[in-house]
Amino acid sequence: MSDQPLVQMVKISKSFGTVQALKDVDFDVRRQEVMGLVGDNGAGKSTLIKILTGVYPPDSGEIYFEGKKVKVSSPKDARDLGIETVYQDLALIPLMSISRNFFLGREPVKQFGPVRLLDKRKMDETVKEVLAEIGIRVRSPDEEVAILSGGERQSVAIGRAVYFGAKLLILDEPTSALSIRETHKVLDYILEAKGRGLSIVFITHNIYHVYSVADRFTILEHGSKVAEFSKGEVSAEEIIEIIRSGHQVATDNNGGKS
Amino acid sequence: MGKVTNQAGRGNTPPRLSLERFLTWLRRHPEFGAFAGTVVVFIGFSITATRFLTPDSFAGILTVAAELGIVAAGITFLMISGEFDLSVGSVLGVAAMIFALTVKAGWPVLGSWIVALLASASIGLINGLIVTKTGIPSFITTLGAMMFWRGILLAVTKGFPIQFFPKTMPPMFFALNGRFVGQFRTSALWFLGIVLLINLILVRTRYGNAVYATGGNRDAARVLGVTTDRVKLINFVISAVLAGLAGCIQFARFLSIDPTRGVGLELEAIAAAVIGGTLLTGGAGNLVGTLFGVLLVGMVRSGLVQSGAPAYWYQAFVGLIVVVAVIVNTRLRRWALG
Ligand SMILES: Nc1ncnc2c1ncn2[C@@H]1O[C@H](COP(=O)(O)OP(=O)(O)O)[C@@H](O)[C@H]1O
């Protein structure tokens, strides 16, 4: 039971019109591991996880979560299963306050007769604690998210996933817009989330960012899985070489090989 | 509301200039600009217009502001969720006409009122369905609806007004827009109640959070589990129902309705919302701002007349206020975010 993967995606295919974004992709994530999902821009990484998180339905293929076959037809379904996603551009809503963002869709409420009103105090206090843990200093959880830097936003979104007891945390290019220092902060925070028992899918096309924290790697190329490795089996340079030559192989004879 | 603490995070927040702190507070409370504008214009007219500082004059302002404000409240709610409704003026006309015709035909007034509101809700629902199902921008969809329903209204009435002079005034008319103290009308109470209710929904409920999220970034809201289409649909209906309510309230005041009633109202309502700090692009705003926005517009309308200025100046003045308000709010926002 314990070596059964947390998530298994089997033979997933997806087309957008004439563009085949994914072809029979198998993908799995074990418990308490960091899975690096890598590949060049347009390889299909985001599409794969959007299928897992209910943003798109797959054309074909099956998804198993904790051994049970599941149908994820909306982002809410995914959240209910314990899958939290932090998208690069969609992590938080800039015009809203930090605490409203943090609890969006899961706000604590208090019953006043027939109406349920937000428990503002609980929201603010929780967010203050989480921000203190992450090391973000703001004057008030009422501040707009717009005042936070890119790295701070990613961290708040990760903190939110941990707070709500996610089992699987998916990060889509969390570091691609960040400074080096901020990237390290986010990477540290990913390891901390793993330490708390979460599994993590880390998507990036920057191999150096993911290499230091991932336990395994899945490499996508033009919508197909071309390789899967444990960290011990390859170096960062080898992964980069596979992604690079995958291009060449794909353009030379229309097929991938590792 | 604007509680500022120094306790977030570890260590001490560096001391801040109090002006800077005030401006930060201001950015989070754009309604303050409309409030300040209201005070300034109020003082101005108190000096220039001799009969401005009288109860009757205040009642006159409130009468104008309340009817506009009920429409603007719905528009604000919808705009925060990221959509427009240009059809509110026509919906107001349609609802008032249905109300007038059915009351005149001898229906119980309460029944007529409910039918008028249901008709408004249906128009809002159609607007919302077209926008959410086809993805056509609400600006276009509701521009079409505005012209369509106005056209129907003109065609059905052949352009003639409907009048209704009952021997005894139905109590429902008093409830909608009767004078309860001096020249003060119940429409002001409707308006105040609606402002408080919608603001409570926005600020203190889950639905309010979903509304801000939907307008702030629809895709982000969606992946975070907010059913954004449903939010928009509901807000289109609310916007239309409030426009319909304003139509019934107006009819209860004039006891007549001509088929051009409400023409141009949509722009006045949007202007009031924008003056109050609601973003045209959605995701920010509140009803307190809109409250001051409509008070400002109402004051300008009566104040100019009382100052002896020709009524034409009204539009020019409101136009000026809108542009100044948006410039100030945008500057403030950009400044505060560095
Ligand atoms: N919503 C969409 N509509 C049409 N094509 C899409 C859509 N999303 C992704 N694609 C296409 O699918 C392919 C894979 O995209 P994506 O999954 O975003 O790649 P990655 O995240 O690896 O950069 C690309 O060719 C992209 O243009």
Ligand SMILES: [Mg+2]
């Ligand atoms: Mg991507």
